[in-house]
Amino acid sequence: QVQLVQSGAEVKKPGASVKVSCKASGYTFTFYGFSWVRQAPGQGLEWMGWISAYNGNTNYAQKLQGRVTMTTDTSTSTAYMELTSLRSDDTAVYYCARAFWSRGDYHPNGFDYWGQGTLVTVSS
């Protein structure tokens, strides 16, 4: 069965960086990709970007360009999301999700499996 298991909660100070991991199992890693979605307390879903595990292509949300980096490690079937220059409004639950494509299109068609979420708290 497909599983995405994320790393544990983090507490960071403003200006620091955080790197969240997402270990995948139960499917062929390079046939899919990953997206990262965050949710601030009491708010809706905010898409952060995606990465193809097949070819490493990325697409980041405009507001996070320059602060976010997504990578994958095929040797360990793990995806990573690093966010730098943290601010208090980066406090949120961060989810990884498996992204799937049809027919080699550029855009994913959706996110069909999700990790359990990682709470990142940014506070001085």
Next chain:
Amino acid sequence: EIVLTQSPGTLSLSPGERATLSCRASQSVSSSYLAWYQQKPGQAPRLLIYGASSRATGIPDRFSGSGSGTDFTLTISRLEPEDFAVYYCQQYGSYFGQGTKLEIK
């Protein structure tokens, strides 16, 4: 950037009733790239519909999606108690709408 606007913000219905949720895009969206998700409190989102009308694996057939261009709809034919949640639409595997909360009347 295409903006998705969902309506209503909150929908109050009773179990057994039909729910109709709307998602309107600021410009045309290819049907291949319109998805719907359900999220319950304290849980990760769950994919319901992709390609505007294709149900994801394991999703009951009381859930259906339709629409094209700038107007898309998620319909739940007969509400079950477990269907009360927040629903989000998404375009091009990227930005989400602001969500519709479906609550018990």
